[in-house]
Amino acid sequence: xxxxxxxxxxxxxxxxxxxxxxxxxxxxxxxxxxxxxxxxxxxxxxxxxxxxxxxxxxxxxxxxxxxxxxxxxxxxxxxxxxxxxxxxxxxxxxxxxxxxxxxxxxxxxxxxxxxxxxxxxxxxxxxxxxxxxxxxxxxxxxxxxxxxxxxxxxxxxxxxxxxxxxxxxxxxxxxxxxxxxxxxxxxxxxxxxxxxxxxxxxxxxxxxxxxxxxxxxxxxxxxxxxxxxxxxxxxxxxxxxxxxxxxxxxxxxxxxxxxxxxxxxxxxxxxxxxxxxxxxxxxxxxxxxxxxxxxxxxxxxxxxxxxxxxxxxxxxxxxx
Amino acid sequence: xxxxxxxxxxxxxxxxxxxxxxxxxxxxxxxxxxxxxxxxxxxxxxxxxxxxxxxxxxxxxxxxxxxxxxxxxxxxxxxxxxxxxxxxxxxxxxxxxxxxxxxxxxxxxxxxxxxxxxxxxxxxxxxxxxxxxxxxxxxxxxxxxxxxxxxxxxxxxxxxxxxxxxxxxxxxxxxxxxxxxxxxxxxxxxxxxxxxxxxxxxxxxxxxxxxxxxxxxxxxxxxxxxxxxxxxxxxxxxxxxxxxxxxxxxxxxxxxxxxxx
Ligand SMILES: Cc1cc2nc3c(=O)[nH]c(=O)nc-3n(C[C@H](O)[C@H](O)[C@H](O)COP(=O)(O)OP(=O)(O)OC[C@H]3O[C@@H](n4cnc5c(N)ncnc54)[C@H](O)[C@@H]3O)c2cc1C
Ligand SMILES: Nc1ncnc2c1ncn2[C@@H]1O[C@H](COP(=O)(O)O)[C@@H](O)[C@H]1O
Numbered sequence: 001x002x003x004x005x006x007x008x009x010x011x012x013x014x015x016x017x018x019x020x021x022x023x024x025x026x027x028x029x030x031x032x033x034x035x036x037x038x039x040x041x042x043x044x045x046x047x048x049x050x051x052x053x054x055x056x057x058x059x060x061x062x063x064x065x066x067x068x069x070x071x072x073x074x075x076x077x078x079x080x081x082x083x084x085x086x087x088x089x090x091x092x093x094x095x096x097x098x099x100x101x102x103x104x105x106x107x108x109x110x111x112x113x114x115x116x117x118x119x120x121x122x123x124x125x126x127x128x129x130x131x132x133x134x135x136x137x138x139x140x141x142x143x144x145x146x147x148x149x150x151x152x153x154x155x156x157x158x159x160x161x162x163x164x165x166x167x168x169x170x171x172x173x174x175x176x177x178x179x180x181x182x183x184x185x186x187x188x189x190x191x192x193x194x195x196x197x198x199x200x201x202x203x204x205x206x207x208x209x210x211x212x213x214x215x216x217x218x219x220x221x222x223x224x225x226x227x228x229x230x231x232x233x234x235x236x237x238x239x240x241x242x243x244x245x246x247x248x249x250x251x252x253x254x255x256x257x258x259x260x261x262x263x264x265x266x267x268x269x270x271x272x273x274x275x276x277x278x279x280x281x282x283x284x285x286x287x288x289x290x291x292x293x294x295x296x297x298x299x300x301x302x303x304x305x306x307x308x309x310x311x312x313x314x315x316x317x318x319x320x
Numbered sequence: 321x322x323x324x325x326x327x328x329x330x331x332x333x334x335x336x337x338x339x340x341x342x343x344x345x346x347x348x349x350x351x352x353x354x355x356x357x358x359x360x361x362x363x364x365x366x367x368x369x370x371x372x373x374x375x376x377x378x379x380x381x382x383x384x385x386x387x388x389x390x391x392x393x394x395x396x397x398x399x400x401x402x403x404x405x406x407x408x409x410x411x412x413x414x415x416x417x418x419x420x421x422x423x424x425x426x427x428x429x430x431x432x433x434x435x436x437x438x439x440x441x442x443x444x445x446x447x448x449x450x451x452x453x454x455x456x457x458x459x460x461x462x463x464x465x466x467x468x469x470x471x472x473x474x475x476x477x478x479x480x481x482x483x484x485x486x487x488x489x490x491x492x493x494x495x496x497x498x499x500x501x502x503x504x505x506x507x508x509x510x511x512x513x514x515x516x517x518x519x520x521x522x523x524x525x526x527x528x529x530x531x532x533x534x535x536x537x538x539x540x541x542x543x544x545x546x547x548x549x550x551x552x553x554x555x556x557x558x559x560x561x562x563x564x565x566x567x568x569x570x571x572x573x574x575x576x577x578x579x580x581x
Contacts, residue, residue: 010483010484067482067487069452069462069464070455070456070461073456093482093483094464094465094481094482094483095482097448097449097452097464098449098451098452098462098464100449100452101417101421101447101449101450101451101456102452102453102455102456102462104417104418104421105417105418105421105422105452105453105454106456108418108543109418109543110416110417110418110542110543110544111416111417111418111449111543112544113447113449114446114447131339131446132337132338132339132346132444135552136338136339136549136550136551136552137549137551137552138339138344138546138548138549138550139546139547139548139549139550140544140545140546140547141544141545141546141547142543142544143542143543143544143545144543150449175459177459177460177461180460180461180491180492180495181461181462181463181489181490181491181495182489182490182491183487183488183489184477184488184489184490185486185487185488186487187482187484187485187486187487188485188488189484189485189486201580225581233481233500233502234500234501234502235502236481236502237467237481237500237502237503238467238502243481249483250481250483257580258575258578258580267446268446279575279578279580281571281574281575283567283571286333287560287562288334288336290333292558292560293558294555294558295558295560296555296556296557296558296559296574296578297558297559297560297561297570297571297574298558298559298560298561299560299561299562299563299567299570299571300560300561300562300563301562301563301567302563305563305567306563306567306568306571309567310567310568310571310572312568313568313569313572314572314581317572317576317581318581
């Protein structure tokens, strides 16, 4: 069985999650090769070679300079058809999710997503997928080849094998529609913000705050607790709080001793950024909010009532 | 301008959705609703329609799902969408990404919309992937995760967040756009809208109507399968309380117990 791993990179560096998936694939005992697509990326191939692949296919083309999914689908389609890969693995990201799903349609291939493990059971590849807000673990498989999979971010750690890989150049050919979308501006960070990664205590706010002005409630509690303030993508996208403070799949990964989630539904993409927290407290007015599945203390109630009181109590306690 | 919105019928969170251990499919027998993430796509479609001038545009809701999905789709009609096209067929049950994207693309081919909108994710599958498969089948440019959408000289511009910050991507029409839940604040249907919704066209089509063979949909047309179900690892004791006015005291107490202060 041969496996192809799609390697993602940003500003001249390979993504840790991609290398983690590469290491995992190698550990399953398959023959593993990697696909590196971009513009002037050949230097990265040698580094990738240290994580287990026997070969790194490099598609180097100016039309692959911007991280847009559709041109990458054209290249991977040709590569998979030529190479006869049985399995194609992706570390989940905004880019690779689009690439993987389009490739599934192109190749009439099964795609399983959000996997947190891959195992061989009687020689058969099985994916482990937490579903329905992680409330049930599902064993998933594929009924045909190639098997495509997206691995949840932060799942596998890279492990160097000390080996090296053959580097092979691959010519890219593109369909017209794949080149129709154009990157106008790339990876622009909106504003500077505080660092939240080292904080012992984090108080996070979501759309349940009702408006940007109510971040004051979260800030006050954070101040009283001596912690930092974080936010969900929904409120960052809406411009209520800076991107630097966002926790989750496309934001920061944090593991404070205490995480207080206020008005946050608890989507998986948020959870992956804070599940390593020591103690999780959630305040949400909807008793069915997914966050209650993984909060150590879940409080069903209105944050506008609870937060000011809690801030007062914490202040009084600290003063005593 | 013609705008199609792909919308899904999903189980209500309050109905505590579960996977049926026998069929290993999501149990869809409980109460269902229009996927909340898709309401944002409907709202964005209505805004595009309104911006294009009275009478010039149409918003059509396209859905693959059981027959009773029609009722849930009425919410979109009440908000202002013009009609619904539902692909509903016994043979479509159990469709995975490959099969669902095939059905949806076939229905969308019929509509020839200038813009096809998707929501951020289906609340029951959490895939956030379907649009890419559909865009590939339709051979159209795609912009996903769009938090801000603008239109200029027949092109759409989407601002979207990735792991590294914000991208701005431009695509000519016809295009496929998937919006994030932060793109807008959806309107509530007016009483008049609710009254009028029932009378708007609601068409149901079968696989045959779309020219799709039985082997191309449902489990036969799918390329993934489910072997078994298990319990998630336990996170230890989780406590859930209702605020009766003393929640703040209880949180403080809990933090002291856990030595988290
Ligand atoms: C590819 C991808 C990447 C993503 N990356 C991230 C990421 O990095 N980080 C992230 O956070 N999200 C991310 N998301 C988005 C994620 O799926 C959710 O949409 C988002 O986290 C929701 O934010 P929220 O909880 O603030 O808003 P909502 O889901 O709208 O939840 C608001 C909550 O507030 C509650 N509420 C309302 N009023 C009150 C009140 N008065 N008192 C108490 N509670 C109240 C409501 O009951 C609700 O549960 C990503 C999505 C995708 C598809
Ligand atoms: N059965 C369906 N019918 C129509 N649209 C759907 C269906 N399933 C998913 N979608 C659309 O695809 C988006 C992403 O779904 P998913 O990739 O399943 O998370 C949703 O927000 C909807 O816009």
